[in-house]
Amino acid sequence: MRGNRAAQLGSEAQDKYLPSLSKLHKVCAYAMTEPEYGSDASSLNTVARKVPGGWVLNGRKRWPGNSSFADVLVVLARNTSTNQVNGFIVDGGSPGLKISKIENKVSMRIVQNCDIELENVFVSDDDRLPGANSFQDLVNSLAFSRVMAAWVSIGIAVGVYDACQRYLGERKQFGVPLAAFQLNQEKLVRMLGNIQAMWLLGWRLSKLHSSSKMTIGQASLGKAWITKQARETVALGRELLGGNGIVTDFHVGKAFCDLETVYTYEGSYEVNALIVAREITGISSIRPTTSRL
Known part of the structure; x- marks a missing residue:
């Protein structure tokens, strides 16, 4: 979440995730690509709708590495209010989160790539990345x-x-x-x-x-x-x-x-x-x- 000189996208409060992730006690996966959008990632369809106290995410992702055993996932979703792509920290055990391993790979078989479905997955306001207000913000990081x-x-x-x-x-x-x-x-x-x-x-x-x-x-x-x-x-x-x-x-x-x-x-x-x-x-x-x- 934080770079070597300044915060990148995340908040000070979200630094709590870093100690366990940096020591590999926990695993994080990054979910951007979707079944219909790979190179054209900026057109992604996964949406985030604002609700009291947080956000509700719906959509599908494909290829996030090691997501079958990830403790947390950084999910990119389109804010339905602004139509901009934002970033969200999703707990790996969240209700409505379905993860299935992609089978029959012939390359990088040690990496567990997966298909992900998000059905009304709730993310608190504290777990929205405050610095990710557009797709360009995410690309730069x-x-x-x-x-x-x-x-x-x-x-x-x-x-x-x-x-x-x-x-x-x-x-x-x-x-x-x-x-x-x-x-x-x-x-x-x-x-x-x-x-x-x-x-x-x-x-x-x-x-x-x-x-x-x-x-x-x-x-x-x-x-x-x-x-x-x-x-x-x-x-x-x-x-x-x-x-x-x-x-x-x-x-x-x-x-x-x-x-x-x-x-x-x-x-x-x-x-x-x-x-x-x-x-x-x-x-x-x-x-x-x-x-x-």
Whole structure:
């Protein structure tokens, strides 16, 4: 709720949630995406209606990670009085809150993504985020989460590189280690080059954020470009392992699948690219026209 210098969206009273969350004694999930609204999250349908002493929430959410066992959820809902998107802290055991795990995932299987239904869920006035009075307020506070996603993809890429370097030195074909073949060496070098460049951009964005100079476009650039390069890097690693690249025993196949999730969440590559383009050109092309030429 609070940043390193000032409150972000929350109130002083809501700081009570932080000690247990920071120590992982309790878990929080963030509920923004809906079944019909992913990239177009600002059009969300979940509504919050003012009642004496608080708010009543109705709607559906999809994909919040670890929400099946979350103690609290931060839910984005449209204020029926102002038509603006606001934020609400919802207790995980609230009456009217129904949570079901999304089955048959092939990527990031350790994360429990869920479908959520809110049917007349009551939230007290004390648990409305006072600083979240519009969708833009929420977007500004979440910019660094895109940098965090970029760092996740860097970590995955580094793990794949390390696994491939060991594998090429140990696995022999035609009587010599796979590391002796020129094509394999070139792929390994390309992976290392990608990682170094990704690392430097991630470091730069972290420094900009720590000095409160990072823009939304810069965060989107980092998320879009770094995850794209990480995707190429793990694909090269999967090639280097041949058939062993698709089994979980060697970890690379799992990492290959997991990165597909990181590439998509916190805004797809395309959406983040358009956010960057809007910042550098001053022209927004995110909302296309439906009229025909």
